[in-house]
Amino acid sequence: xxxxxIAAGVRAGRFTASAVVEAHLARIAAVNPSxxxxxxxxxxxxxxxxxxxxxxxxxxxxxxxLAGVPITVKENIDLTWSATTSGLPFAADAVPAANxxxxxxxxxxxxxxxxxxxxxxxxxxxxxxxxxxxxTINPWDPARVPGGSSGGxxxxxATGMAAAGIGNxxxxxxxxxxxxxxxxxxxxxxxxxxxxxxxxxxxxMSLQQMAVNGPLARSVDxxxxxxxxxxxxxxxxxxxxxxxxxxxxxxxxxAAVTVDPAGWGVDPVVxxxxxxxxxALAAAGWEVEEVSPPAVDRCATLWRxxxxxxxxPMLLTPGVFPGPLSEGTVRYFRDNIAxxxxxxxxxxxQAAWAERFVHAAAWRAFHARYPVVVGPVTTQxxxxxxxxxxxxxxxxxxxxAHRLLVTANFLGLPAVAVPTGVAAPPGAAGSAGVxxxxxxAGSAGVxxxxxxxxxxxxxxxxxxxxxxxxxxxxALAAARDIEAAFPAVTPINPS
Numbered sequence: 001x002x003x004x005x006i007a008a009g010v011r012a013g014r015f016t017a018s019a020v021v022e023a024h025l026a027r028i029a030a031v032n033p034s035x036x037x038x039x040x041x042x043x044x045x046x047x048x049x050x051x052x053x054x055x056x057x058x059x060x061x062x063x064x065x066l067a068g069v070p071i072t073v074k075e076n077i078d079l080t081w082s083a084t085t086s087g088l089p090f091a092a093d094a095v096p097a098a099n100x101x102x103x104x105x106x107x108x109x110x111x112x113x114x115x116x117x118x119x120x121x122x123x124x125x126x127x128x129x130x131x132x133x134x135x136t137i138n139p140w141d142p143a144r145v146p147g148g149s150s151g152g153x154x155x156x157x158a159t160g161m162a163a164a165g166i167g168n169x170x171x172x173x174x175x176x177x178x179x180x181x182x183x184x185x186x187x188x189x190x191x192x193x194x195x196x197x198x199x200x201x202x203x204x205m206s207l208q209q210m211a212v213n214g215p216l217a218r219s220v221d222x223x224x225x226x227x228x229x230x231x232x233x234x235x236x237x238x239x240x241x242x243x244x245x246x247x248x249x250x251x252x253x254x255a256a257v258t259v260d261p262a263g264w265g266v267d268p269v270v271x272x273x274x275x276x277x278x279x280a281l282a283a284a285g286w287e288v289e290e291v292s293p294p295a296v297d298r299c300a301t302l303w304r305x306x307x308x309x310x311x312x313p314m315l316l317t318p319g320v321f322p323g324p325l326s327e328g329t330v331r332y333f334r335d336n337i338a339x340x341x342x343x344x345x346x347x348x349x350q351a352a353w354a355e356r357f358v359h360a361a362a363w364r365a366f367h368a369r370y371p372v373v374v375g376p377v378t379t380q381x382x383x384x385x386x387x388x389x390x391x392x393x394x395x396x397x398x399x400x401a402h403r404l405l406v407t408a409n410f411l412g413l414p415a416v417a418v419p420t421g422v423a424a425p426p427g428a429a430g431s432a433g434v435x436x437x438x439x440x441a442g443s444a445g446v447x448x449x450x451x452x453x454x455x456x457x458x459x460x461x462x463x464x465x466x467x468x469x470x471x472x473x474x475a476l477a478a479a480r481d482i483e484a485a486f487p488a489v490t491p492i493n494p495s
Contacts, residue, residue: 001163002163002217002218002219002221002222003066003069003163003164003217003219003222003225003226004219004221004222004225006020006068006069006070006163007064007065007066007067007068007069007110007225009068010053010057010063010067010068010110011057011063011067013057016050016054016068017049017050017051017053017054017057017067017068017110017112018047018050018051018054020050020068020069020070020112021046021047021049021050021068021070021112021114022047024070024114024160024161024162024163025041025043025046025047025114027159027160027161028041028114028115028156028161029041031159031160031161031493031494032115032156032161034137034494035136035137035139035155035159035494036118036133036134036135036136036137036152037072037117037118037136037137037146037151037152037153037154037155037156037159037161038072038114038115038116038117038118038152038156038161039075039085039115039116039117039118039132039133039152040082040115040116041114041115042081042082042113042114042115042116043114045081045113046070046112046113046114049107049112050068050112053067053068053110053112063110064108064109064110064229065109065110065225065228065229066106066109066110066111066225066226066229067109067110068110068112069110069111069112069163069164070111070112070113070114070162070163070164071106071111071112071113071114071162071163071164071165071166071226072113072114072115072116072117072152072153072156072157072161072162072164072165072166073103073113073115073116073117073153073165073166074116074117074119074150074152074153074165074166074167074168074196075087075116075117075118075119075133075152076119076122076123076168076196077100077103077166077167077168077196077197077213078096078098078099078100078103078196078197078198078199079096079099079100079103079113079116080095080096080097080098080099081113082095082116083095083096084096084197085132086119086121086122086123087118087119087120087121087122087123087130087131087132087133087326088121088122088130088132088321088323088325089131089132089323090321090322090323092132096197096199098198099198100194100195100196100197100198100213101194101198101234101236101237102166102193102194102213102229102230102231102232102234103166105229105230105232106166106226106229106230109229111164111226111229114161114162115156115161115162116152117150117151117152117153117154117156117165117166117167118130118133118136118151118152119148119149119150119151119152119167120148120149120151120326120328120329121325121326121329122325122329123148123149123168123170123173124149124170124311124315124329124332124333125148125149125328125329125332125388126145126147126148126149126171126172126176126388126398126402127145127146127147127148127151127328127385127388128145128146128147128148128149128151128152128155128177129326129328130326130329131326135385136151136152136155137155137494138155138180138181138382139155139158139159139181139492139493139494139495140180140181140182140458140459140460140492140495141382141459141495142494142495143384143385144180144381144382144383144384144385144459145180145382145383145384145385145387145388146177146180146181146382147176147177147178147179147180147181147382148173148176148177149167149168149170149173149177150165150167150168150169150173150174150177150178150185150216151177151180152165153165153166153167153177153216154167154177154178154180154181154183154185154216155177155181157181157183157216157217157218157490158181158182158183158218158490158491158492159490159491159492159493159494160490160491160492163217163218163222164215164216164217164222164223164226165215165216165217166213166214166215166216166226166230167185167213167214167215167216168196168211168212168213168214169185169187169211169212169213169214169409170206170207170210170211170307170409171210171303171307171402171405171406171409172187172377172378172402172405172406172409174186174187174214174216174417175187175377175405175415175416175417175464176377176378176402176405176417177216178216178417178462179377179378179417179419179460179462179464180382180460181460181490182419182422182460182462182489182490182492183216183217183218183419183490184216184217184218184219184220184222184223184416184417184418184419184479184483185214185215185216185217185223185416185417186214186215186223186224186227186414186415186416186472186475186476187212187214187408187409187414187415187416187417188212188213188214188227188231188414188472189212189243189412189413189414189469189470189471189472190209190210190212190239190412190469191239191240191241191412192212192227192231192232192240192241192243192414192470192472193212193213193214193227193230193231193232193240194213194232194233194234194236194237194240195213195234195236195237195240196213197236198234198236199236200236204310204311204314205306205310205353206303206306206307206310206311207310208239209412210303210307210409210410210412211409212412213230214227214230215227215230218488218490218491219483219488220416220418220476220479220480220483221480223416223476224247224476227245227472228245228247231243231245243470245472245473246472246473247473248473248477249473249474249476249477251371251474252371253285253286253287253371254286254287254288254289254369254370254371254372255278255281255286255287255288255289255370255371255372255373255374255478256289256290256291256292256293256366256369256370256372256373256374257274257275257277257278257288257289257290257291257373257374257375258274258290258291258292258293258296258373258374258375258404259271259274259275259290259375259376260379261292261293261296261375261376261379261403261404261407262292262296262297262300262403263292264297264379264400264403265379265400266376266379266380267379267380267381269381269423269461270376270378270379270380270381270461273376273420273421273461273462273463274374274375274376274463276420276421277374277418277420277463277482278290278374279485280420280481280482280484280485280486281374281478281481281482283485284481284484284485286478286481289370291370293363293366293370293373293375293407293466294359294362294363294366295359295362296403296404296407297403298355298359299359299406299407299410299411300399300400300402300403300404300406300407300410302352302355302356302359302410303406303407303409303410304336304340304399304406305340305341305342305343305352306343306349306352306353306410308333308336308337308340308342309340309342309343309344309349311333312333312337312342315329315330315333316330316333316334328389331389332388332389332395335388335389335391335392335394335395336392336395336396336399338392338395339392339393339395339396339399356410356411359410359411360411360412363411363413363468364468364469367467367468367471368468371467371468371471371474372465372466372467372474372475372478373465373466373467374463374464374465374466374478374482375404375463375464375466376404376463376464377404377405377417377462377463377464378401378402378405379400379401379403379404380397380401381459382459383398404464404466405464407466408464408466412469413466413467413468413469413471414466414467414469414470414471414472414475415464415465415466415467415475416464416465416475416476416478416479417462417463417464418462418463418464418465418479418482418483419460419461419462419483419486419488419489419490420461420462420463420482420485420486421460421461421486421487421489422458422459422460422461422489423458423459423460423461424458460489463482465478465479465482
């Protein structure tokens with residue numbers, strides 16, 4: 001069931017929150033040993049919350065829009081039920097004093113955390129592995145990474161261990177693992193969802209401007225439902241804002257489609273998926289034009305320079321942390337900065353932030369004509385395990401593949417990752433090997449049902465939809481029309 005269906009059923013008394021929680025705890029017990037997505041199972045607290053919710057319903061009280069919905073909460077988001085470890089062994093006992101404000105909102109709406117989602121150390125890797133909990137396995141292909149950094153939550157949702165997950169996104173960390181898992185994720189606009197903790201401490205500018213918290217689920221409607229609960233200002237986060245949550249969109253239905261952002265190259269299967277999504281939008285009444293958004297090359301380059309410049313002292317200076325980071329995280333970061341021109345003077349650093357203003361203005365003008373931009377989540381297939389640790393050239397190639405992902409982060413824009421079926425196995429019909437809506441003329445490939453998903457040779461496909469600042473409802477509207485044209489590919493059993 002979707003999160004919306006679960007909440008409606010619990011509110012109507014068709015089944016209890018306790019039954020829902022037990023079903024998901026049983027699924028975690030059955031599936032998690034093979035994928036290691038859930039780091040801590042919150043069984044006792046989840047059962048207690050479900051029982052209390054059932055008592056309220058039995059007493060005739062109104063309950064919230066997420067009544068009984070099982071969720072996972074990423075390891076770097078404060079939830080007092082367990083430590084906020086960020087995947088670090090020396091933080092294994094760091095139980096927070098208070099929940100993140102948006103976690104409190106989810107709990108008040110009736111959501112029930114059943115587990116914590118795995119992540120790489122402090123979230124700075126496009127994979128999900130750490131020395132505290134180990135590696136999360138891609139349920140589609142164990143030889144390939146599940147993406148990161150919200151990989152645990154994405155895999156938990158994709159495999160039915162939770163109806164939704166809560167993660168964050170500094171360089172694609174919601175959208176990339178959602179794409180790898182075949183589910184939906186929303187990266188909200190900067191400030192729409194408050195910070196992951198009520199602790200106030202100095203934050204690098206890139207984290208202030210580019211990092212956001214948001215939901216993952218198996219449908220666009222569910223992501224919208226959770227965002228409607230999570231959003232809004234928080235007195236502990238001075239950058240957070242309250243903007244009305246809009247449902248639906250009745251404005252200009254025009255989409256810019258970018259198959260190969262910045263012209264740096266794209267895998268043919270990825271290109272086919274983007275064009276299939278464009279065909280779906282056109283069939284739904286959108287005016288679609290294949291046109292490149294402004295300066296993706298510069299936006300992606302500046303994201304990499306700013307994030308690397310600010311994170312290098314933290315990651316590479318001895319004594320900053322009370323214990324060591326994993327060898328993989330340190331190696332990846334060293335390889336990454338080897339290919340970056342760091343902004344190591346005040347003038348260069350200031351110039352980078354100043355240039356951001358120019359590109360933000362260009363994208364705002366572009367969005368005035370094209371309310372949504374549709375393009376790849378990543379321009380390549382998910383890489384094999386260990387690829388990101390194979391040297392500076394690999395680190396650069398991953399960043400290039402993720403250029404449209406990080407452009408949205410650099411500009412603080414909302415973006416939705418939405419599946420478009422699965423890639424056909426080698427030798428299947430269709431020149432692009434892409435699952436497509438069967439009624440859309442001009443598309444190539446074969447549609448694959450959820451029941452068929454998972455065998456070797458298949459991988460989830462998808463696109464991201466980027467809207468203008470605070471235009472989550474616009475991106476979600478386009479994502480719904482794309483989603484409607486393709487068969488669902490999750491929940492799945494791991495390969």
